[in-house]
Amino acid sequence: MLPIEKGTPVVEYDGPRFSKDEADERYKDRFITYLFSTGNGGEVIDGFGTAMFLNHCCEPNCETENIDGRIWVVATRDIAPGEELTYEYNLHDSDDDDADCYCGTAKCRGTMFSDDEVKRRARKARKQAAKA
Numbered sequence: 001m002l003p004i005e006k007g008t009p010v011v012e013y014d015g016p017r018f019s020k021d022e023a024d025e026r027y028k029d030r031f032i033t034y035l036f037s038t039g040n041g042g043e044v045i046d047g048f049g050t051a052m053f054l055n056h057c058c059e060p061n062c063e064t065e066n067i068d069g070r071i072w073v074v075a076t077r078d079i080a081p082g083e084e085l086t087y088e089y090n091l092h093d094s095d096d097d098d099a100d101c102y103c104g105t106a107k108c109r110g111t112m113f114s115d116d117e118v119k120r121r122a123r124k125a126r127k128q129a130a131k132a
């Protein structure tokens with residue numbers, strides 16, 4: 001088997017698309033979802049296919065890229081045969097209490113939230129602490 005070359009679109013994050021509001025309504029009682037925010041006016045993709053099984057890692061070998069409106073998982077370096085494909089989830093806009101990361105890499109941030117979301121949560125926690 002050959003390695004996957006850096007820059008190769010490996011797998012598409014595909015599935016039905018609808019609004020974040022509709023997703024909230026559909027999955028309000030569901031603990032696990034495979035929603036992917038496209039960054040396009042609150043649109044989400046309800047993952048259906050291989051890409052939904054890719055795990056988060058703080059030192060990933062892929063990143064997601066919007067190519068002509070389609071979301072692809074693209075190799076950010078050469079990937080050896082048999083190596084697990086991973087990308088940064090950069091979770092945001094989530095009601096989840098936590099999204100701890102246990103990827104175990106040297107660069108592990110301990111969370112699957114985006115940097116912005118980590119800051120937003122810290123601000124919120126400080127405000128709540130100030131009220132108490």
Ligand SMILES: [Zn+2]
Pocket residue numbers: 057058059101102103104105107108109110111
């Ligand atoms: Zn990690």
